[in-house]
Amino acid sequence: xxxxxxxxxxxxxxxxxxxxxxxxxxxxxxxxxxxxxxxxxxxxxxxxxxxxxxxxxxxxxxxxxxxxxxxxxxxxxxxxxxxxxxxxxxxxxxxxxxxxxxxxxxxxxxxxxxxxxxxxxxxxxxxxxxxxxxxxxxxxxxxxxxxxxxxxxxxxxxxxxxxxxxxxxxxxxxxxxxxxxxxxxxxxxxxxxxxxxxxxxxxxxxxxxxxxxxxxxxxxxxxxx
Amino acid sequence: xxxxxxxxxxxxxxxxxxxxxxxxxxxxxxxxxxxxxxxxxxxxxxxxxxxxxxxxxxxxxxxxxxxxxxxxxxxxxxxxxxxxxxxxxxxxxxxxxxxxxxxxxxxxxxxxxxxxxxxxxxxxxxxxxxxxxxxxxxxxxxxxxxxxxxxxxxxxxxxxxxxxxxxxxxxxxxxxxxxxxxxxxxxxxxxxxxxxxxxxxxxxxxxxxxxxxxxxxxxxxxxxx
Numbered sequence: 001x002x003x004x005x006x007x008x009x010x011x012x013x014x015x016x017x018x019x020x021x022x023x024x025x026x027x028x029x030x031x032x033x034x035x036x037x038x039x040x041x042x043x044x045x046x047x048x049x050x051x052x053x054x055x056x057x058x059x060x061x062x063x064x065x066x067x068x069x070x071x072x073x074x075x076x077x078x079x080x081x082x083x084x085x086x087x088x089x090x091x092x093x094x095x096x097x098x099x100x101x102x103x104x105x106x107x108x109x110x111x112x113x114x115x116x117x118x119x120x121x122x123x124x125x126x127x128x129x130x131x132x133x134x135x136x137x138x139x140x141x142x143x144x145x146x147x148x149x150x151x152x153x154x155x156x157x158x159x160x161x162x163x164x165x166x167x168x169x170x171x172x173x174x175x176x177x178x179x180x181x182x183x184x185x186x187x188x189x190x191x192x193x194x195x196x197x198x199x200x201x202x203x204x205x206x207x208x209x210x211x212x213x214x215x216x217x218x219x220x221x222x223x224x225x
Numbered sequence: 226x227x228x229x230x231x232x233x234x235x236x237x238x239x240x241x242x243x244x245x246x247x248x249x250x251x252x253x254x255x256x257x258x259x260x261x262x263x264x265x266x267x268x269x270x271x272x273x274x275x276x277x278x279x280x281x282x283x284x285x286x287x288x289x290x291x292x293x294x295x296x297x298x299x300x301x302x303x304x305x306x307x308x309x310x311x312x313x314x315x316x317x318x319x320x321x322x323x324x325x326x327x328x329x330x331x332x333x334x335x336x337x338x339x340x341x342x343x344x345x346x347x348x349x350x351x352x353x354x355x356x357x358x359x360x361x362x363x364x365x366x367x368x369x370x371x372x373x374x375x376x377x378x379x380x381x382x383x384x385x386x387x388x389x390x391x392x393x394x395x396x397x398x399x400x401x402x403x404x405x406x407x408x409x410x411x412x413x414x415x416x417x418x419x420x421x422x423x424x425x426x427x428x429x430x431x432x433x434x435x436x437x438x439x440x441x442x443x444x445x446x447x448x449x450x
């Protein structure tokens with residue numbers, strides 16, 4: 001059986017969980033508290049990050065973009081990067097946009113401040129940094145506007161078909177939704193797009209995710225949020 | 226003719242310049258001072274980053290990872306991601322490692338502090354942040370150790386063949402080498418690997434790069450540094 005080392009609120013892990021589910025590939029999960037730098041885990045991935053996937057043949061795959069491309073090549077049924085060079089470039093551009101702009105500026109920041117920071121032994125750790133949280137939540141509006149702009153012109157983020165662009169954006173948004181930090185009410189088009197993804201069967205596993213001491217927002221389970 | 230919008234000290238732009246040169250694809254370059262957010266440039270790439278490539282057919286391609294994958298698919302002669310799924314995953318893992326760990330922590334930081342910051346109208350801008358520079362230069366040793374570890378076991382970073390992993394790592398290192406910040410003397414294996422890349426004809430264009438007010442380190446042009 002495939003094994004995915006992940007953390008429930010890691011958006012990059014959620015991206016791979018969604019890809020595996022959309023491609024109907026069986027896998028078991030193992031939660032990795034990656035900040036503890038467990039030596040056996042560092043043997044699998046020197047960078048010490050989740051996700052790490054061990055495929056059926058024993059291949060150890062690390063880094064979400066490399067895993068995503070691997071899965072697309074190894075399991076080409078139910079393609080998620082699309083066809084045609086411009087289309088594939090657009091999917092990859094948006095995937096990088098959400099992983100980098102959104103990931104570094106918003107989702108990683110909010111999960112770190114609100115969840116992971118409490119486990120780390122940082123010098124002078126005085127709890128969540130309210131300035132960093134305010135800045136991340138402010139930047140979120142720009143991204144929701146961009147999603148709205150895209151789905152006002154296209155069926156899905158990168159074009160006619162559901163793709164890795166939608167998966168990546170939804171993976172990042174879903175962790176912030178758990179934290180209750182998405183201002184859905186002022187972004188109706190983005191909300192409509194997200195509700196289409198949230199009602200896909202492959203998304204349901206996220207709704208069961210829990211981390212100790214951090215209850216999901218009241219609407220997190222609600223498909224009609 | 227293809228047009229590449231780039232900035233001479235942008236490591237992500239250098240990655241694409243090297244790929245184009247290795248694949249023997251003709252292109253002209255246009256320097257983009259991307260921090261000025263020129264409206265015509267933002268029309269090409271909303272994210273406002275270089276590199277942006279306009280291919281022969283008019284396709285506009287943005288974000289270095291999407292451009293790299295596009296070029297590999299559009300021009301499969303002289304492949305740079307390799308063959309076989311595990312090998313391709315390893316190339317992509319290392320590409321992401323250098324673009325993210327090295328790029329965010331070191332090369333982007335040093336180029337920003339030593340070059341780009343002087344052009345930006347930042348509140349309270351008091352010149353280069355010596356703490357940030359010290360931290361980036363400290364982290365550089367870990368990456369050079371990692372490169373040495375890899376080339377002690379493999380011919381090139383990802384295995385037997387020169388690949389996008391080598392191109393990406395060399396692109397990031399080359400901008401820091403321009404700044405004179407690479408401690409080559411204490412990393413002889415990494416230096417030997419870099420000198421092999423530096424002597425490739427495709428690398429020569431970098432040696433002509435200049436930015437106003439910032440003279441390259443004395444050994445920057447020297448193939449026998």
